[in-house]
Amino acid sequence: MVAEAPQRERAIAFTLNGESVRCRAQSRAHLGDLLRAEFGLTGVHLGCEHGVCGACTVLVDGRAVRSCLMLGVQADGTTVETVEGLTESGRIRDLQDAFHTRNALQCGYCTPGMLVSAAELLEEGGTPSREVIRDAISGNYCRCTGYQAIVDAIETTAQARHAARREAAE
Amino acid sequence: MKAPDFAYVRPASLDEALALLAEHGEDAVPLAGGQSLVTALNLRLSAPAVLVDLNAIPELVGISETNGIVRIGAVTRHRDVGTSEIIGARLPLLAAALPHIAHPAIRNRGTIGGSVALADPATEWPACCVALDATIVARGPEGERRIAADAFFLALYTTTLVPGEIVTAIEFPVPGTDAVWGFEELARRHGDYALAGLAATARRSGAGLADVRLVFFGVGDRPMRATAAGAALERGDIKGAQAALADELDPQDDPATRAATRLHFARVILGRVAGRMLAGGSRGGGHHGG
Numbered sequence: 001m002v003a004e005a006p007q008r009e010r011a012i013a014f015t016l017n018g019e020s021v022r023c024r025a026q027s028r029a030h031l032g033d034l035l036r037a038e039f040g041l042t043g044v045h046l047g048c049e050h051g052v053c054g055a056c057t058v059l060v061d062g063r064a065v066r067s068c069l070m071l072g073v074q075a076d077g078t079t080v081e082t083v084e085g086l087t088e089s090g091r092i093r094d095l096q097d098a099f100h101t102r103n104a105l106q107c108g109y110c111t112p113g114m115l116v117s118a119a120e121l122l123e124e125g126g127t128p129s130r131e132v133i134r135d136a137i138s139g140n141y142c143r144c145t146g147y148q149a150i151v152d153a154i155e156t157t158a159q160a161r162h163a164a165r166r167e168a169a170e
Numbered sequence: 171m172k173a174p175d176f177a178y179v180r181p182a183s184l185d186e187a188l189a190l191l192a193e194h195g196e197d198a199v200p201l202a203g204g205q206s207l208v209t210a211l212n213l214r215l216s217a218p219a220v221l222v223d224l225n226a227i228p229e230l231v232g233i234s235e236t237n238g239i240v241r242i243g244a245v246t247r248h249r250d251v252g253t254s255e256i257i258g259a260r261l262p263l264l265a266a267a268l269p270h271i272a273h274p275a276i277r278n279r280g281t282i283g284g285s286v287a288l289a290d291p292a293t294e295w296p297a298c299c300v301a302l303d304a305t306i307v308a309r310g311p312e313g314e315r316r317i318a319a320d321a322f323f324l325a326l327y328t329t330t331l332v333p334g335e336i337v338t339a340i341e342f343p344v345p346g347t348d349a350v351w352g353f354e355e356l357a358r359r360h361g362d363y364a365l366a367g368l369a370a371t372a373r374r375s376g377a378g379l380a381d382v383r384l385v386f387f388g389v390g391d392r393p394m395r396a397t398a399a400g401a402a403l404e405r406g407d408i409k410g411a412q413a414a415l416a417d418e419l420d421p422q423d424d425p426a427t428r429a430a431t432r433l434h435f436a437r438v439i440l441g442r443v444a445g446r447m448l449a450g451g452s453r454g455g456g457h458h459g460g
Contacts, residue, residue, distance in 0.1 A: 004186075006177035006194070006220045027178035027221070030208065049171060050209045054275065063249075063278040069208045070279065071201075073178050074225065117275065138360040139273025 012076035017041075017085025025072040032056040034072030035082060043083040043112045047141070054140030057113040058082050064120040066139075083112035092119050094160060098153040106144035113140045118154045127162045130155060173211035180223040184230065184309060184338065187222055191334045192311050194220045200336050201225070202245055202284030205276050230283070230338060235260065238344045244283020244337045248295075249274075251282050260344045263302060263351040263369060267294040270353075273361045283337040286322075289329045289392065292363040294355070296323055297387040300395060301351075301369035304342045310335025323392040348374045350450075352443035355388075356435050358426075364388035365427060366435035370443050378406050379447060389436050390420040399440065408444045412437040 013022045016039060023038050030049070035041040035058070047053035049068045056067040059081040086092045092115055098104070105111045114137060121128060121136040128136070133154050134147075142150060181187040191198050197219035201207055210216040224230055230245040233254045240260050242251060251257055252268025271277055271294050285295040286306060299306070299319035306317045311334045319340075322329050331337070345351070355367035367387040372379040382400035385393050396418040402411035421432035 004179055004181065006179040006190070006222075008175060008177050010178070028173045028175050028211075030173070030212065033172070049212050051205060051276065054273070057275055064275040065279045066205075066275050068212065069205050069276075071178065071204070071208065071221075071223075073180075074204075074223065076180075120274070135269065135360065136274055139275050 010073055010076075012073055014075045014077060015079040017081055018089065025075075027071065027073055029072045030068050031058070031060075031070045031072045031075055031080070032067035034075065035067060035080070038072075041082045041084050043087075045109055045112055047109065052141070053110070053113075054117065054137075055110050055113040057116045057140065059086075059116060059120065062120075062123075064117050081116075083115055086115065086119055092122075095119065095122065095153065095157045098157045098160075099150070102149045102153040102156065104146060104149040104153040106142075106146050110140055110142045110144075114142070114150055118150075118157075121154070122158055122161060125162075125165070127158050128155075133158075171212055171214055173208070174214055174217045176211075176218055177220045178223065179220065180226050182226050184227055187224060187227060187336070188309060188311070188334070190220070190222045191336070194222075196333060198222055200287075202287070203247065203280035204284075205272070205280040206284070206288055206290070224336070233257065235344070240342045240344060242282055242340050242342070244286075244339055245281045246283070248272075248277040248280045248282065248285070252277070261302060261342055263353055263371065264295075264298055266351075266353040267298050267355075267369065270294055270355045270357070270361070270364070270367070276361075282340060286340060287329065287331060287337045289323050289327050290363075291323075291326055291390060291392050292367075292388040294364075294367065294369070294387065297367060297369040297385040297393040298353075299340060299342075300393045301371045301383050301385040302342050302345070303371075303383070304340050306337055307339040307341060308335050309338045314338075316341075319393075320395065326391045328392075345371065346373065350374055350379065350447045352447050354439040354443050356439060366421075366432050366439055368436070368439045368443055370447065372403070372447060374450065377450075379404055384411075384440065386415075386419055386436055388421075389432050394419050396440075403444050403448070406448065408441060408448070411444060412440055415440065 032044050035044045045055035047055035051066050051069045058067045133151050199218040201221045201223045231243045252265050257264050304319040306322045308315045352370040356365045369385045372382040382403045384396040384400045398414040399411040421429040423429045
């Protein structure tokens with residue numbers, strides 16, 4: 001058995017917003033830095049960089065994670081989606097419209113993280129209660145304190161998707 | 171802030187990981203879910219030369235049940251522990267604890283083995299392990315060791331793990347059909363560290379309880395077993411159990427909360443949990459949101 005040697009930088013390959021990408025990543029760079037610096041995905045907002053604020057949340061293999069608490073090199077072999085990818089694919093168009101309609105963003109700094117966290121919840125299906133929605137976004141800080149409108153927007157979207165699914169099933 | 175420079179390696183087997191940890195000695199740190207370690211790196215509270223990533227080792231992941239033992243691989247994510255069908259059926263206490271662990275994005279990434287090895291005294295899994303009489307399975311240069319959870323947690327961030335040794339799994343005896351359990355936690359904000367928490371298990375015995383194990387967290391430097399309080403509950407004496415906590419817990423004053431306040435919180439949650447467990451209720455008499 002020949003163990004691989006630890007490296008300060010390594011070549012990685014992963015799927016980013018639907019495209020296969022390759023790059024060299026510094027070991028010390030967290031995923032948020034890699035996505036912003038190497039791929040220009042500045043929708044990944046870095047707030048606290050220690051896992052508290054949630055602004056840097058992205059989907060890794062379909063699950064919401066803090067991109068500041070995962071190393072860029074750990075993206076190797078995974079599927080990563082940022083708010084840019086979710087936007088371009090149209091997957092959260094309805095959610096974004098609901099945020100707009102309900103005025104669920106003020107300064108906008110928390111918005112990408114809120115959208116990604118909400119996207120994960122909404123893809124679980126059903127019509128989550130406001131309490132469940134609050135739990136889902138409890139790791140995302142909005143320092144403008146516009147939480148009511150954000151919960152409203154997520155709730156509205158969940159109900160609309162649920163109604164659409166029922167209609168499709170009938 | 172940004173993490174200091176370090177080298178990174180991602181072994182594909184446990185043997186390889188242990189060899190790397192042995193080779194690099196004190197310069198190396200194992201990386202599990204990273205939800206505490208990467209935070210510490212970003213804050214420059216920690217500056218290891220080498221990170222050995224345990225996330226690509228299949229044998230460390232998964233939940234299985236054999237001969238009355240549920241085994242959870244160390245690198246199983248919090249969310250996968252709490253939502254597993256086996257856990258829901260056999261160890262509902264763990265499922266009840268899950269919503270109290272930080273936030274969804276942290277639960278998606280953090281691991282039970284990482285949490286146990288870190289031994290933060292205000293966290294849920296270590297207390298649950300002690301309450302459920304779990305065995306911590308560790309591998310290191312000297313081979314495999316099996317350590318009772320009760321003896322594993324020594325002090326703040328301190329366990330019986332030796333350098334180069336990692337937690338590989340946690341094994342839980344499946345509670346009997348007469349088992350009851352309770353879980354309660356008070357925190358300032360949803361998902362925040364516990365001001366006081368309690369994981370409790372017992373057996374129903376006649377109209378009362380036997381083999382009561384009360385394990386508090388957030389009120390001492392490790393998961394704190396309250397044996398005198400447990401004995402009082404076996405006599406059906408909730409007030410006596412609450413009174414006994416003064417000698418059994420070791421809360422500390424901090425800038426936001428006095429020790430006496432934390433002790434009060436511990437008594438409050440003991441009252442709630444004991445009431446539900448003594449009321450007999452269903453086996454899952456444990457959990458209320460918030």
